[in-house]
Amino acid sequence: MKEALVILRDINAGYHSEAVLSDVNLEVYPDDFMGIIGPNGGGKTTLVKVILGLLPPFSGSVSFPRGKPAIGYLPQVSQIDKSFPITVKDLVNSGLKSRNNWFPQLTAGQRKQLHQMLDEAGLSAIASRPIGDLSGGQLQKALLCRALINRPGLLILDEPDTHVDKAFEQELYSWLRELNQEMAILLVSHDIGTISPLVKTIACVNGQLHYHPSNQLSEEVLKVYNCPVDLIAHGPIPHRVLKSHDHA
Amino acid sequence: MRDLLLVFEYQFFQNAVMAAILTSIIAAMVGTYVVSRKIVFIAGGVTHASFGGIGMAYFFGINPFLGAAVFAVLSSTGIEWISGRGKVREDSAIAILWSLGMALGIIFVFMTPGYTPNLLSFLFGNILSVGRSELYLLGAFCLVTIAVFAVFFRPILYTAFDPEFAKVMGIRVAFFRYLMSVVIALAIVFSIRSLGIILVLSIFTLPQITAMLFTRNFAFIMPLASLWGITGSLSGLLASYIMDIPAAASIIFFLTLQFLLIRLIVTLRMLMLRKLSQKPVKG
Numbered sequence: 001m002k003e004a005l006v007i008l009r010d011i012n013a014g015y016h017s018e019a020v021l022s023d024v025n026l027e028v029y030p031d032d033f034m035g036i037i038g039p040n041g042g043g044k045t046t047l048v049k050v051i052l053g054l055l056p057p058f059s060g061s062v063s064f065p066r067g068k069p070a071i072g073y074l075p076q077v078s079q080i081d082k083s084f085p086i087t088v089k090d091l092v093n094s095g096l097k098s099r100n101n102w103f104p105q106l107t108a109g110q111r112k113q114l115h116q117m118l119d120e121a122g123l124s125a126i127a128s129r130p131i132g133d134l135s136g137g138q139l140q141k142a143l144l145c146r147a148l149i150n151r152p153g154l155l156i157l158d159e160p161d162t163h164v165d166k167a168f169e170q171e172l173y174s175w176l177r178e179l180n181q182e183m184a185i186l187l188v189s190h191d192i193g194t195i196s197p198l199v200k201t202i203a204c205v206n207g208q209l210h211y212h213p214s215n216q217l218s219e220e221v222l223k224v225y226n227c228p229v230d231l232i233a234h235g236p237i238p239h240r241v242l243k244s245h246d247h248a
Numbered sequence: 249m250r251d252l253l254l255v256f257e258y259q260f261f262q263n264a265v266m267a268a269i270l271t272s273i274i275a276a277m278v279g280t281y282v283v284s285r286k287i288v289f290i291a292g293g294v295t296h297a298s299f300g301g302i303g304m305a306y307f308f309g310i311n312p313f314l315g316a317a318v319f320a321v322l323s324s325t326g327i328e329w330i331s332g333r334g335k336v337r338e339d340s341a342i343a344i345l346w347s348l349g350m351a352l353g354i355i356f357v358f359m360t361p362g363y364t365p366n367l368l369s370f371l372f373g374n375i376l377s378v379g380r381s382e383l384y385l386l387g388a389f390c391l392v393t394i395a396v397f398a399v400f401f402r403p404i405l406y407t408a409f410d411p412e413f414a415k416v417m418g419i420r421v422a423f424f425r426y427l428m429s430v431v432i433a434l435a436i437v438f439s440i441r442s443l444g445i446i447l448v449l450s451i452f453t454l455p456q457i458t459a460m461l462f463t464r465n466f467a468f469i470m471p472l473a474s475l476w477g478i479t480g481s482l483s484g485l486l487a488s489y490i491m492d493i494p495a496a497a498s499i500i501f502f503l504t505l506q507f508l509l510i511r512l513i514v515t516l517r518m519l520m521l522r523k524l525s526q527k528p529v530k531g
Contacts, residue, residue: 052416073416084409085284085464094406097417104401104467130464146413 003065005030005154005184006051011060013043013050019058020046024209030066030153032184033176035199035215037192038227042206044188045076048156051186069153070097072183074143076158082132088142089127092117095146117149137168144172148179155179158188161195173198192217255489260376264495267378268485270386271442271451272477274393276459278435279452280469281428283460285408290327292449293342295436297323297349299445302370303356312370313437319349320433328429332422373444373496375485382441389438396431397470404428405466443496451477454503461514480506 006028014020020043028034028051038044049055050062052073072095093106093114106114118124121141131139140160147155157176161169176185176198189195192202202212204227255261282291298316305315323345331338357364369377378386397404406414407424415421439448458480459472483506484499491498 054412054415071416073413075410075413079412080410081286085280085460085466085469086405086409087465090405090466091409094402094409094413095417104398128465132464 002029004028005064005066005069007063007065008050009061009063011050011057011062013046013055013057020207021050021209022207024060026203026209026211028154028184028186030184031180033180033198033200034186035192035195035202036186036188036205037190037202038205040190044205045158047205047209048158048186048188051156070150072147072150072152072155074147074157074160077136077140077143077163080139080143082139085130087128087130088123088134089114091131091142092145092149095149097150113149117145121145136163137165140164140168140172152183154184154186156186159190160187161189161191169194252486252490261489263378263380263383264375264485265482266383267375267386267442268481268499269478270383270390271439272455272481273474274390274435275439275451276455276473276477277393277397277470278432279456280466280473281404281408282432282452283456284466288449288453289339289342290324291432291436291452293327293346294320294324294433295440295445295448296346298437298440299370300349300352303353306360306364307356313441316440317434317437320437321430323349324429324433325426328425369444370440371444371446372494373440373442373447375442375495378441386438389434393431393435396427400424401467443499447496447500450500450503451481454507455480458507458510461510476506477503
């Protein structure tokens, strides 16, 4: 029996005593690639914040049976102030967890890690550019580098496919598949159509959480889960990737 | 010309030059943080709130700058506390603090018996009367500011840019936010001595946006803004002597003029480069 990376038990959480999540239970395993879907305001981001430790839950517990892993976090791009005068290099460096990551000057080790990361993502050429100069895809890539530079055991992505073009989306997905060999991935999206072929399991979050141990979802199942995600919105033949399945 | 150079032999003018340079360096660093985080309005609120402390200090017969410092630090950390809780509209809270500080200042000054000396110099600054001991104090605070930014450069930058991510990375975000709000408050109070409550905000913004015409790298904006602050304030100081106009107002005018001129040059250069690149290459 493999040991879980993160265990959420009976989580009730929200803002200003107003509950967004109630009685949420979830286990994340080291090789998971979980899609977290649900309607806007359903609590997807709240769930992420509870796992990250940014939002203490009203009740319930978050535990890490294998010890707290390094967590890579990619926030929604709308949270990022693109006009802030910070370079790609400094942005990516801010993901380095290091006790002496204080002074303007980087250590040799830090610089090596930084260059490796930028090389891997193909961002070396624009390392010294301010983030305001980047395209949507480049910014998303730089933010992903910031999340990855620490070589996390758990990667949490909040809507990574907004404001990017289709070509970048494909590049992103193949990169994520590769990364999943090394780390657990939680991918938040309101767009179940595009992430469905990518993820291994799905969690529907709409106040409560329903775990679905497969990436196959039908409209009926979503209805049972009380998870009103619009399947029709994804192309002319939405059921191409959303076959009915044996779990229902 | 000889008359012009003669002024540098006066002690009071030498002091003013030193005060202008030190204030420029302090405001350049702190202002870079303020402009980057887009909290100029908070700095304005803190500046005006400090007038309440000045009025109260007059009334109780203590050093007005001590009163200003206490009020500035309390209002600055208070705003940080309010914004951290997210229950009150931050901009409304700042506006209340802004006018309440001024109101308290006016009430206490009014209640203080007799003549209140130097009241106008707090509103409009008086860089020409900065004394030796004040210069030492200004110099010491300048060193402290440089030290804070040098030692904590990365946590300050990262918490300013994305506090939530910084928290995930284990940076003590609340500590650095409060540290910076104290540094901002003290930087404002130290600059009020030279430039006055009404004019001080500009030295926290104009050199920075001038520097940002050249670079959008936080680490480079600070030294460049120091340079533009020094050139602008020294030309303003000199012009105030030549034309016999108030120094602080002259400094602000030159900081603005400098920004507009450089902006014009940068824009013209860009237009020229674009035109050149559009020309078909012959031969």
